[in-house]
Amino acid sequence: MPADVPVDQPQRELVATAAAPDAWQRWFWLWEVYFAIGYVACVLLMFSETDVTPAGHAVAIGILTVMALWYVTYGRAAITARDACSAWRGRVFMIGMVALLVAGAFVQSSMSFTLFALCPMAFMALDVREAVLVIIPANLTPVLTALAEDGLETALYGFVPGTLLTITFAVLLGTWITRIITQSEERGRLIRELEESREENARLSREAGVAAERARLAAEIHDTLAQGFTSIVTLVQAAESELDGDRDKARRHLELAARAARENLGEARALVAGLVPSALGTGSLDEAIRRQLERLAEETSIKASYRVDGESVVLPTVTEVVLLRAVQESLTNVRKHSGASEVSIRLRVHGSAAVLRVADDGSGFDTDRPSDGFGLIGMRSRATQVGGTLSVHSGDSGTTVQLEVPR
Known part of the structure; x- marks a missing residue:
């Protein structure tokens, strides 16, 4: 637990x-x-x-x-x-x-x-x-x-x-x-x-704790299982469209879908066990971000680049989780909504904070319009929990998501 x-x-x-x-x-x-x-x-x-x-x-x-x-x-x-x-x-x-x-x-x-x-x-x-x-x-x-x-x-x-x-x-x-x-x-x-009053405070504290844990689990499920299932569905649909044509390409899509399913299973087990994200369990944050970009390149034609600036330090696990989830959510939005051809990720670690910047050249969206999705809401909630800030700028030339969290 x-x-x-x-x-x-x-x-x-x-x-x-x-x-x-x-x-x-x-x-x-x-x-x-x-x-x-x-x-x-x-x-x-x-x-x-x-x-x-x-x-x-x-x-x-x-x-x-x-x-x-x-x-x-x-x-x-x-x-x-x-x-x-x-x-x-x-x-x-x-x-x-x-x-x-x-x-x-x-x-x-x-x-x-x-x-x-x-x-x-x-x-x-x-x-x-x-x-x-x-x-x-x-x-x-x-x-x-x-x-x-x-x-x-x-x-x-x-x-x-x-x-x-x-x-x-x-x-x-x-x-x-x-x-x-x-x-x-x-x-x-x-x-x-x-x-x-103490009994009432204890009851309210329990209810607040339950609500916070539900919000946390909702964010975890959205950032891991829901995104993984979306990727699997997309790859299976792509394989179906190639069955009557290029069977090798269809097989490649199915292999990617199987790998995504295995990774999703790992995320589900990690979520149930209350561990860190499985991507962080086998390496550093830097390696986990690079694997996310590799998946994006294999599954889409979007060009991706990644750069790390500043000090090479090990961040607290909770901070790494927030940064990795922001990368996953941003790449999911790039894949599903932006129509971008290129995305760049930059991680800069300095004296008191770590700054993550994800930019794409897609069509953008209206940041003032309410959204039914949980992605940006979840990112902001995670940032707030660790004392960080999230800013989103979007327009015709693309979208930039910047997350700053204290070290």
């Missing part, structure tokens, strides 16, 4: 990347460890209160357990899910948590320590403004219970300063948590878009 043929590579598995959780979700287990530690700590604090009856302990711990179960069965999904219904589920979850907190705080005052878990959950389940509206009344619950049980003075001096500090800390911490979650989700979205 040719080295430059784009081979379809197995596409990278993008499903796992696209469905991967955001960074904050990957570390969500740390929050659940914190929640579990908070639950155990609150239970121990409740048991440490000696002024509460065993029934009060049981009710308070029961409410605390219901809060934990409410989080596990409903709240966790409301927090981690990011869909159209997650906002409403988050509101329902937090309403339930605050209601349980208020009920538990009036049973046992140590229930207020659950605020250390409830406040972060509010910012995870709700947007910032809604979370602030939830945590302010939630943090005022200890003040209200103290006011109901111990009076205004105890509530004012014993709980209000700590409550204000707790609210301030909760708002700052919650805003920070929300920003981390937002940044994490935004980063995840950008990563998914990047993965999709």
Whole structure:
């Protein structure tokens, strides 16, 4: 297989990347460890209160357990899910948590320590403004219970300063948590878009590679097999016209047709194998051009001349292929269309470039008129691929094709 043929590579598995959780979700287990530690700590604090009856302990711990179960069965999904219904589920979850907190705080005052878990959950389940509206009344619950049980003075001096500090800390911490979650989700979205863009770029690159390879193969087939078949058909037709007359001449045409067929077979094998043109595989570019002229002289009455100027250097294979294909295409056009009696080829190699010039004395053609053929298009495409330029000048006195490629 040719080295430059784009081979379809197995596409990278993008499903796992696209469905991967955001960074904050990957570390969500740390929050659940914190929640579990908070639950155990609150239970121990409740048991440490000696002024509460065993029934009060049981009710308070029961409410605390219901809060934990409410989080596990409903709240966790409301927090981690990011869909159209997650906002409403988050509101329902937090309403339930605050209601349980208020009920538990009036049973046992140590229930207020659950605020250390409830406040972060509010910012995870709700947007910032809604979370602030939830945590302010939630943090005022200890003040209200103290006011109901111990009076205004105890509530004012014993709980209000700590409550204000707790609210301030909760708002700052919650805003920070929300920003981390937002940044994490935004980063995840950008990563998914990047993965999709990379996949799209890879697809377009494969399509461009396939299109370029099709164009290359079209040029190769046109410059080798199609021209060879044209030559064979011409020689066979010439032999047919001589069968009833000069049999030796007909045999000579058939011999040339057989040789052209063998050369075409060699080109086909070289094309399939992705090798250099068979004409270059057995010699230098100079020898390959001379063989093309010999074939032209044997098959037609056109006089041909060839001259090399400048340095005698070995050019890169890709450059030699472009030059040889230009010679083949130009000679094919001379044979089929020009009606020329003479053609000359000049190859000049100098410091930075190689210049090929093919001139004939044929009838010429209108270079501005669109052509259905692939010859000139293929030559220009080949020249562009190696950073070269092709110019064609044609008129009543003949046609000149000049190709310049960098060394």
